[in-house]
Amino acid sequence: GFQNWGHIFMLSVAKYLRKPIAYYGRSIGPFPAITHQNRLFREKSLELLNYFSFISLRDEKSMKLADELHVKYVPTVDSAFLESPHVDIPSDIENALALSPYVVFVPNLLIWHFAYKDKAKIEDVLNFYKKILACIVARYTNHNVVMLPQTFNYGTYEGDDINFFKDLKRYTQYEKLIIIPDTYSSDIQQTIISQADCMIGARYHSIVFALNQAIPFVALSYEHKIQGLLEILNKTESMVDITETFDSDEKMQTTIAQFAQALKIAHKDENSQKKAKNIAKVCFENFVHTFLKNA
Numbered sequence: 001g002f003q004n005w006g007h008i009f010m011l012s013v014a015k016y017l018r019k020p021i022a023y024y025g026r027s028i029g030p031f032p033a034i035t036h037q038n039r040l041f042r043e044k045s046l047e048l049l050n051y052f053s054f055i056s057l058r059d060e061k062s063m064k065l066a067d068e069l070h071v072k073y074v075p076t077v078d079s080a081f082l083e084s085p086h087v088d089i090p091s092d093i094e095n096a097l098a099l100s101p102y103v104v105f106v107p108n109l110l111i112w113h114f115a116y117k118d119k120a121k122i123e124d125v126l127n128f129y130k131k132i133l134a135c136i137v138a139r140y141t142n143h144n145v146v147m148l149p150q151t152f153n154y155g156t157y158e159g160d161d162i163n164f165f166k167d168l169k170r171y172t173q174y175e176k177l178i179i180i181p182d183t184y185s186s187d188i189q190q191t192i193i194s195q196a197d198c199m200i201g202a203r204y205h206s207i208v209f210a211l212n213q214a215i216p217f218v219a220l221s222y223e224h225k226i227q228g229l230l231e232i233l234n235k236t237e238s239m240v241d242i243t244e245t246f247d248s249d250e251k252m253q254t255t256i257a258q259f260a261q262a263l264k265i266a267h268k269d270e271n272s273q274k275k276a277k278n279i280a281k282v283c284f285e286n287f288v289h290t291f292l293k294n295a
Contacts, residue, residue, distance in 0.1 A: 003037070003038070003041055003114060005041070008041065008044050008045065008048070011048050012044065012048065015047075015048060015051050020053040020294065021048075021051065021052045021053060021054075022052070022053060022054040022055075022287065022290075022291070023049075023052045023054065023055045023056070024054070024056050024076075024079065024287060025056050025057075025058045025076050025077075025078060025079040025283070026055075026056070026057060026058060026062070027057065027058055027059050027061075027062045027224070027225045027228065028045070028049070028057065028062045028065060028066065029061070029062060029065040029224070030065070030224065031045060031065075046069060046071075049066075049069070049071045050071065053290070053294065054074070054287060054290050054291075055071065055072065055073040055074065056073060056074040056075070056076040056283050056286075056287065057073045057074075057075060057076065058076050058077050058078050058079075058225075058228075058229065059077075059224065059225050059227075059228025059229045059231070059232065060227075060228040060229075060231035060232050061224035061225075061227065061228035061231070062224070062228060063075055063228075074283050074286050074287070075232075075279065075283070076279055076280060076282075076283035077208075077229060077232060077233075077276045077279045077280050077283075078204075078205070078208045078229070078276075078280070079280060079284075080186070080205065080208050080209065080212055081208070081211075081212055081276045081277050081279070081280035082277075082280050082281065082284060084190070084212055084213065084277075085186075085187040085190050085191065086190075086191050086194060087185075087187045087188055087191050088191075089188060089191055089192060090184070090188070093180060093184075093188075093192070096178055097144075097146065097178070097192065097195070099144065100142065100143060100144045100176075101140075101142065101143050101144070101197055102143050102144040102145065102146045102178070102195075102196055102197070103136060103140050103143050103144075103145055103146070103196055103197050103198040103199070103200065104145075104146045104147075104148055104192065104193050104196045104198070104199045104200070104201075104206070104210075105132075105133070105136060105145050105146065105147050105177075105200045105201075106147065106148050106150060106161075106199070106200070106201040106202060106203045106206035107129045107132070107147070107164070107165070107168060107202050107220075108161075108202035108203050108220070108222060109122070109125060109158060109161070109164040110125050110202075110222055111125060111158065112158040112159065113222065113223065115222075115223065115243065116222075116246070119246045119247070120246040122167075124246055126167065126168060126171045128242075128245060128246070128252065128255075129168055129172075130168075130171060130172050131252075131256050132200070132220070132256070132259060133145065133168075133172055133174060133177075135256065135259055135260045135263055136200060136263065137174070137176075138260075139260075139263050139264065140197065140198065143176070143197065144176045144177075144178050145174070145176055145177050145178065146178045146180060146192065146196065147165045147168075147169075147177060147178065147179045147180065148180050148189050148192065148193070148206065149161035149162045149165060149179075149180065149181075149182035150203040150205055150206060151182070152182035152183065153182075160182065161182065161203075162179065162181070162182040165179045166179065180192065186205070186209070189209060190209045190212065190213060193206075193209045193210055193213050193215055194213040194215065196215055197215075197216070198215065198216045198217060198218070198263070198266055199215050199216070199217040199218075200217070200218050200220070200263070201217065201218075201219055201220065202219075202220035202222055202242070204225045204226055204229075207219045207226055207229070207230075208229070211229075211233070211235075211272055211273055211276055212273065212276070212277075213273075214268055214269065214270045214272075214273040215268065216266040216267050216268050216269075217238055217266060218238055218239070218240065218259065218262045218263050218266050219238060219239040219240070220239075220240055220242050220259070221239050221240065221241050221242060221243070222242055222243065223243070226239065227239060227241070232276075232279070233272045233275055233276055234272075235269070235272050237262070237265070238262060238266060239262070240255060240258045240259045240262055242255055
Protein backbone atom coordinates (compact mmCIF):
# COMPACT_ATOMS: atom_id res chain seq x y z
CA GLY A 1 0.00 0.00 0.00
CA PHE A 2 2.92 2.34 0.58
CA GLN A 3 4.26 1.61 -2.94
CA ASN A 4 7.34 0.29 -1.18
CA TRP A 5 9.73 -0.97 -3.83
CA GLY A 6 12.26 -2.14 -1.25
CA HIS A 7 9.65 -4.50 0.16
CA ILE A 8 8.84 -5.81 -3.33
CA PHE A 9 12.53 -6.25 -4.11
CA MET A 10 13.31 -8.40 -1.06
CA LEU A 11 10.32 -10.65 -1.70
CA SER A 12 11.31 -10.91 -5.38
CA VAL A 13 14.80 -12.06 -4.39
CA ALA A 14 13.26 -14.93 -2.39
CA LYS A 15 10.99 -15.76 -5.32
CA TYR A 16 13.95 -15.69 -7.74
CA LEU A 17 15.78 -18.14 -5.46
CA ARG A 18 12.63 -20.32 -5.52
CA LYS A 19 12.16 -20.18 -1.77
CA PRO A 20 8.70 -20.83 -0.36
CA ILE A 21 7.24 -17.67 1.17
CA ALA A 22 4.65 -17.37 3.91
CA TYR A 23 3.14 -13.87 3.88
CA TYR A 24 1.67 -13.77 7.36
CA GLY A 25 -0.79 -11.29 8.84
CA ARG A 26 -0.26 -8.56 6.29
CA SER A 27 -2.31 -5.78 4.69
CA ILE A 28 -2.21 -5.32 0.93
CA GLY A 29 -3.18 -2.51 -1.43
CA PRO A 30 -4.63 -0.27 -2.50
CA PHE A 31 -3.13 -0.68 -5.97
CA PRO A 32 -3.82 2.52 -7.94
CA ALA A 33 -3.27 2.40 -11.68
CA ILE A 34 -2.85 6.11 -12.38
CA THR A 35 0.84 6.19 -13.33
CA HIS A 36 3.13 3.74 -15.08
CA GLN A 37 4.93 3.17 -11.77
CA ASN A 38 1.58 2.41 -10.07
CA ARG A 39 0.72 -0.15 -12.73
CA LEU A 40 4.14 -1.77 -12.56
CA PHE A 41 3.93 -2.01 -8.76
CA ARG A 42 0.51 -3.66 -9.07
CA GLU A 43 1.83 -6.15 -11.65
CA LYS A 44 4.82 -7.17 -9.52
CA SER A 45 2.64 -7.39 -6.42
CA LEU A 46 0.23 -9.75 -8.14
CA GLU A 47 3.09 -11.96 -9.33
CA LEU A 48 4.28 -12.28 -5.73
CA LEU A 49 0.82 -12.77 -4.22
CA ASN A 50 0.16 -15.63 -6.62
CA TYR A 51 3.55 -17.18 -5.81
CA PHE A 52 3.29 -17.23 -2.01
CA SER A 53 2.78 -20.64 -0.38
CA PHE A 54 0.68 -19.18 2.44
CA ILE A 55 -1.09 -15.83 2.76
CA SER A 56 -3.04 -14.49 5.71
CA LEU A 57 -4.55 -11.00 5.61
CA ARG A 58 -5.33 -8.94 8.67
CA ASP A 59 -8.05 -6.48 7.62
CA GLU A 60 -11.37 -6.47 5.81
CA LYS A 61 -10.33 -4.10 3.01
CA SER A 62 -7.30 -6.23 2.13
CA MET A 63 -9.53 -9.31 2.06
CA LYS A 64 -12.03 -7.65 -0.29
CA LEU A 65 -9.19 -6.60 -2.57
CA ALA A 66 -7.76 -10.14 -2.56
CA ASP A 67 -11.20 -11.50 -3.49
CA GLU A 68 -11.36 -9.08 -6.44
CA LEU A 69 -7.89 -10.18 -7.54
CA HIS A 70 -8.73 -13.90 -7.04
CA VAL A 71 -5.90 -14.29 -4.53
CA LYS A 72 -6.36 -17.11 -2.02
CA TYR A 73 -5.77 -16.23 1.63
CA VAL A 74 -6.60 -17.12 5.23
CA PRO A 75 -8.43 -14.36 7.14
CA THR A 76 -6.74 -13.18 10.31
CA VAL A 77 -6.08 -10.17 12.49
CA ASP A 78 -2.75 -8.82 13.67
CA SER A 79 -0.45 -11.48 15.15
CA ALA A 80 -0.10 -9.35 18.30
CA PHE A 81 -3.46 -10.81 19.35
CA LEU A 82 -1.79 -14.20 19.88
CA GLU A 83 -0.71 -13.10 23.37
CA SER A 84 -1.38 -10.36 25.94
CA PRO A 85 1.97 -9.52 27.54
CA HIS A 86 2.32 -7.90 30.95
CA VAL A 87 5.89 -7.13 32.01
CA ASP A 88 7.70 -4.96 34.54
CA ILE A 89 7.82 -1.30 33.55
CA PRO A 90 11.19 0.44 34.09
CA SER A 91 11.13 2.23 37.44
CA ASP A 92 11.63 5.75 36.05
CA ILE A 93 8.67 5.31 33.70
CA GLU A 94 6.55 3.67 36.39
CA ASN A 95 7.24 6.53 38.81
CA ALA A 96 6.19 9.12 36.21
CA LEU A 97 2.99 7.24 35.41
CA ALA A 98 2.08 6.82 39.08
CA LEU A 99 1.69 10.57 39.60
CA SER A 100 -1.76 10.73 38.03
CA PRO A 101 -4.27 8.62 36.07
CA TYR A 102 -3.48 8.78 32.38
CA VAL A 103 -4.67 8.25 28.84
CA VAL A 104 -2.39 7.20 25.99
CA PHE A 105 -2.18 9.35 22.86
CA VAL A 106 -0.38 8.16 19.72
CA PRO A 107 -0.58 10.74 16.92
CA ASN A 108 0.86 10.23 13.46
CA LEU A 109 2.81 12.81 11.46
CA LEU A 110 0.93 11.62 8.33
CA ILE A 111 2.90 13.65 5.76
CA TRP A 112 5.22 10.66 5.22
CA HIS A 113 2.23 8.78 3.74
CA PHE A 114 1.67 9.09 -0.03
CA ALA A 115 -2.00 10.05 0.49
CA TYR A 116 -1.12 13.13 2.59
CA LYS A 117 2.05 14.47 0.98
CA ASP A 118 0.18 16.97 -1.21
CA LYS A 119 -2.70 17.52 1.21
CA ALA A 120 -1.11 18.68 4.45
CA LYS A 121 1.95 20.48 5.76
CA ILE A 122 3.45 19.87 9.17
CA GLU A 123 1.82 23.06 10.50
CA ASP A 124 -1.60 21.68 9.48
CA VAL A 125 -0.92 18.37 11.22
CA LEU A 126 0.29 20.08 14.41
CA ASN A 127 -2.83 22.26 14.45
CA PHE A 128 -5.06 19.21 13.95
CA TYR A 129 -3.56 17.33 16.88
CA LYS A 130 -3.68 20.45 19.05
CA LYS A 131 -7.46 20.38 18.57
CA ILE A 132 -7.59 16.65 19.24
CA LEU A 133 -5.56 17.13 22.41
CA ALA A 134 -7.95 19.87 23.55
CA CYS A 135 -10.83 17.38 23.28
CA ILE A 136 -8.85 14.80 25.27
CA VAL A 137 -8.04 17.30 28.01
CA ALA A 138 -11.67 18.42 28.20
CA ARG A 139 -12.82 14.80 28.59
CA TYR A 140 -10.03 13.68 30.95
CA THR A 141 -9.44 16.82 32.98
CA ASN A 142 -7.28 15.33 35.73
CA HIS A 143 -5.27 12.94 33.58
CA ASN A 144 -1.77 12.98 32.21
CA VAL A 145 -1.45 12.27 28.50
CA VAL A 146 1.17 9.64 27.70
CA MET A 147 2.63 9.49 24.20
CA LEU A 148 4.08 6.18 22.99
CA PRO A 149 6.31 6.27 19.89
CA GLN A 150 5.55 3.40 17.51
CA THR A 151 8.64 3.84 15.35
CA PHE A 152 12.32 4.37 16.04
CA ASN A 153 15.77 4.36 14.47
CA TYR A 154 14.68 5.32 10.96
CA GLY A 155 17.08 8.21 11.28
CA THR A 156 14.76 10.84 9.77
CA TYR A 157 12.27 13.34 11.16
CA GLU A 158 9.39 11.78 9.23
CA GLY A 159 10.46 8.26 10.16
CA ASP A 160 10.75 8.58 13.93
CA ASP A 161 7.62 9.37 15.95
CA ILE A 162 9.51 10.83 18.88
CA ASN A 163 10.73 13.85 16.88
CA PHE A 164 7.16 14.77 15.99
CA PHE A 165 5.97 14.13 19.55
CA LYS A 166 8.52 16.60 20.93
CA ASP A 167 7.45 19.21 18.39
CA LEU A 168 3.80 18.64 19.29
CA LYS A 169 4.54 19.17 22.98
CA ARG A 170 6.33 22.44 22.20
CA TYR A 171 3.51 23.52 19.88
CA THR A 172 0.70 22.79 22.35
CA GLN A 173 2.65 23.83 25.48
CA TYR A 174 0.62 21.27 27.40
CA GLU A 175 2.70 20.43 30.47
CA LYS A 176 0.90 17.17 31.31
CA LEU A 177 2.20 15.46 28.16
CA ILE A 178 4.58 12.61 29.00
CA ILE A 179 6.68 11.32 26.10
CA ILE A 180 7.95 7.77 26.60
CA PRO A 181 11.38 7.14 25.00
CA ASP A 182 11.33 5.16 21.76
CA THR A 183 13.68 2.48 23.10
CA TYR A 184 11.16 0.24 24.87
CA SER A 185 9.66 -2.98 23.56
CA SER A 186 6.08 -3.51 22.46
CA ASP A 187 5.58 -5.65 25.59
CA ILE A 188 6.36 -2.65 27.79
CA GLN A 189 4.13 -0.47 25.62
CA GLN A 190 1.22 -2.92 26.01
CA THR A 191 1.71 -3.00 29.77
CA ILE A 192 1.58 0.81 29.85
CA ILE A 193 -1.58 0.77 27.72
CA SER A 194 -3.20 -1.87 29.94
CA GLN A 195 -3.16 0.60 32.83
CA ALA A 196 -4.55 3.55 30.86
CA ASP A 197 -8.12 4.80 31.04
CA CYS A 198 -8.30 5.29 27.27
CA MET A 199 -6.21 5.06 24.09
CA ILE A 200 -6.39 7.63 21.29
CA GLY A 201 -4.37 6.39 18.36
CA ALA A 202 -3.54 7.32 14.78
CA ARG A 203 -1.10 4.43 14.47
CA TYR A 204 -2.36 0.95 13.58
CA HIS A 205 -0.57 -0.95 16.33
CA SER A 206 -1.65 1.48 19.02
CA ILE A 207 -5.22 0.40 18.28
CA VAL A 208 -4.23 -3.27 18.11
CA PHE A 209 -2.64 -2.97 21.56
CA ALA A 210 -5.71 -1.21 23.00
CA LEU A 211 -8.00 -3.95 21.69
CA ASN A 212 -5.60 -6.62 22.90
CA GLN A 213 -5.70 -5.16 26.41
CA ALA A 214 -9.48 -4.45 26.33
CA ILE A 215 -8.93 -0.72 26.87
CA PRO A 216 -11.43 1.93 25.67
CA PHE A 217 -10.12 3.62 22.53
CA VAL A 218 -10.78 5.98 19.67
CA ALA A 219 -8.99 5.22 16.41
CA LEU A 220 -8.03 8.04 14.05
CA SER A 221 -8.11 6.09 10.79
CA TYR A 222 -5.66 7.49 8.24
CA GLU A 223 -5.82 4.57 5.78
CA HIS A 224 -7.51 1.22 5.28
CA LYS A 225 -5.58 -0.88 7.82
CA ILE A 226 -7.29 0.49 10.93
CA GLN A 227 -10.70 0.64 9.31
CA GLY A 228 -10.36 -2.89 7.97
CA LEU A 229 -9.47 -4.30 11.38
CA LEU A 230 -12.39 -2.55 13.08
CA GLU A 231 -14.79 -3.75 10.38
CA ILE A 232 -13.83 -7.35 11.14
CA LEU A 233 -14.51 -6.78 14.84
CA ASN A 234 -17.66 -4.66 14.32
CA LYS A 235 -16.03 -1.77 16.17
CA THR A 236 -16.24 1.04 13.62
CA GLU A 237 -18.17 3.18 16.11
CA SER A 238 -14.82 3.60 17.86
CA MET A 239 -13.22 5.05 14.72
CA VAL A 240 -13.03 8.50 13.16
CA ASP A 241 -12.04 8.61 9.48
CA ILE A 242 -9.45 11.38 9.01
CA THR A 243 -8.63 10.76 5.34
CA GLU A 244 -10.43 13.94 4.20
CA THR A 245 -9.71 16.07 7.27
CA PHE A 246 -7.20 18.35 5.58
CA ASP A 247 -9.34 19.03 2.48
CA SER A 248 -11.04 22.07 4.02
CA ASP A 249 -11.68 23.92 7.28
CA GLU A 250 -15.22 22.54 7.31
CA LYS A 251 -13.99 18.96 7.12
CA MET A 252 -11.49 19.66 9.88
CA GLN A 253 -14.31 20.92 12.10
CA THR A 254 -16.41 17.86 11.27
CA THR A 255 -13.58 15.52 12.19
CA ILE A 256 -13.03 17.23 15.54
CA ALA A 257 -16.75 17.07 16.34
CA GLN A 258 -16.87 13.37 15.43
CA PHE A 259 -13.83 12.71 17.58
CA ALA A 260 -15.29 14.46 20.61
CA GLN A 261 -18.43 12.33 20.32
CA ALA A 262 -16.49 9.08 19.85
CA LEU A 263 -14.33 9.91 22.86
CA LYS A 264 -17.43 10.51 24.94
CA ILE A 265 -18.84 7.02 24.28
CA ALA A 266 -15.56 5.03 24.30
CA HIS A 267 -15.87 2.02 26.58
CA LYS A 268 -14.18 -1.22 27.55
CA ASP A 269 -15.10 -4.14 25.28
CA GLU A 270 -13.83 -7.61 26.19
CA ASN A 271 -15.98 -9.26 23.50
CA SER A 272 -13.95 -7.63 20.73
CA GLN A 273 -10.76 -8.69 22.48
CA LYS A 274 -11.95 -12.32 22.62
CA LYS A 275 -13.10 -12.28 18.99
CA ALA A 276 -9.75 -10.93 17.78
CA LYS A 277 -7.81 -13.49 19.80
CA ASN A 278 -9.88 -16.36 18.44
CA ILE A 279 -9.39 -15.26 14.81
CA ALA A 280 -5.63 -14.97 15.39
CA LYS A 281 -5.48 -18.41 17.00
CA VAL A 282 -7.36 -20.14 14.16
CA CYS A 283 -5.09 -18.57 11.55
CA PHE A 284 -1.92 -19.56 13.39
CA GLU A 285 -3.13 -23.16 13.67
CA ASN A 286 -3.84 -23.11 9.93
CA PHE A 287 -0.34 -21.83 9.25
CA VAL A 288 1.28 -24.52 11.42
CA HIS A 289 -0.75 -27.21 9.64
CA THR A 290 0.31 -25.87 6.22
CA PHE A 291 3.95 -25.60 7.30
CA LEU A 292 4.11 -29.14 8.67
CA LYS A 293 2.32 -30.55 5.63
CA ASN A 294 4.93 -29.03 3.30
CA ALA A 295 7.97 -29.61 5.51
